[in-house]
Amino acid sequence: MQFEELEIPDVKLIFPKKFGDERGFFSETYNLEAFAKAGIDQQFVQDNHSLSSNVGVLRGLHFQCPPFAQDKLVRVIRGRILDVAVDIRAKSKTFGKWVSTEISAEDWNQIFIPAGFAHGFVTLEPDTEVNYKVSAPYAPESERAIMWNDPDLGIDWPFGKSQVTLSAKDEKAISFASYRENPVF
Numbered sequence: 001m002q003f004e005e006l007e008i009p010d011v012k013l014i015f016p017k018k019f020g021d022e023r024g025f026f027s028e029t030y031n032l033e034a035f036a037k038a039g040i041d042q043q044f045v046q047d048n049h050s051l052s053s054n055v056g057v058l059r060g061l062h063f064q065c066p067p068f069a070q071d072k073l074v075r076v077i078r079g080r081i082l083d084v085a086v087d088i089r090a091k092s093k094t095f096g097k098w099v100s101t102e103i104s105a106e107d108w109n110q111i112f113i114p115a116g117f118a119h120g121f122v123t124l125e126p127d128t129e130v131n132y133k134v135s136a137p138y139a140p141e142s143e144r145a146i147m148w149n150d151p152d153l154g155i156d157w158p159f160g161k162s163q164v165t166l167s168a169k170d171e172k173a174i175s176f177a178s179y180r181e182n183p184v185f
């Protein structure tokens with residue numbers, strides 16, 4: 001298992017080993033000790049799985065407020081996504097900055113996003129299935145969303161407004177300016 005830092009070093013890319021043979025392959029997709037050695041010692045309490053049927057399904061930018069803030073370990077078991085993490089920790093040097101990376105079943109990579117980041121992704125292939133571990137339980141009353149195409153964030157999405165599919169909830173996401181007035185991290 002290999003770990004790399006992204007431009008915001010708290011966000012990590014992980015490459016689990018894949019052992020192929022005539023039957024198919026075997027891979028450890030999470031290993032407590034290997035992750036702890038790489039500085040990721042969070043305890044995950046829930047596994048999530050989502051299917052997005054079409055290209056351009058955009059989920060985000062989501063986070064839960066403390067005490068239900070979540071670290072997330074995200075992988076793709078079918079298809080491909082562009083995954084985005086935005087630093088929303090008011091005291092951070094990289095507050096308001098974002099990183100993005102492609103995660104796919106083909107590349108068999110994962111991204112670790114700590115609490116204090118807003119998270120989102122857009123699907124780049126149809127029938128994309130995303131599987132992720134989170135370190136705190138779902139707490140709907142603590143859920144928040146920042147607008148995916150907020151001009152202050154300037155995220156370089158591969159699709160424009162007319163090409164993405166959002167949930168009704170994400171259509172009503174708040175601006176980064178309004179988050180900044182009352183940050184929770």
Ligand SMILES: Cc1cn([C@H]2C[C@H](O)[C@@H](COP(=O)(O)OP(=O)(O)O[C@H]3O[C@@H](C)C(=O)[C@@H](O)[C@H]3O)O2)c(=O)[nH]c1=O
Pocket residue numbers: 048050059060062063072119120121137138167169
């Ligand atoms: C997130 C979540 C949703 N649900 C339910 C609520 C709702 O009826 C249905 C769909 O929920 P959502 O529309 O919030 O799903 P979705 O838009 O896929 O939300 C997810 O987006 C990505 C980007 C993340 O980072 C996740 O943490 C999560 O926020 O599933 C749970 O039961 N448990 C959960 O942990």
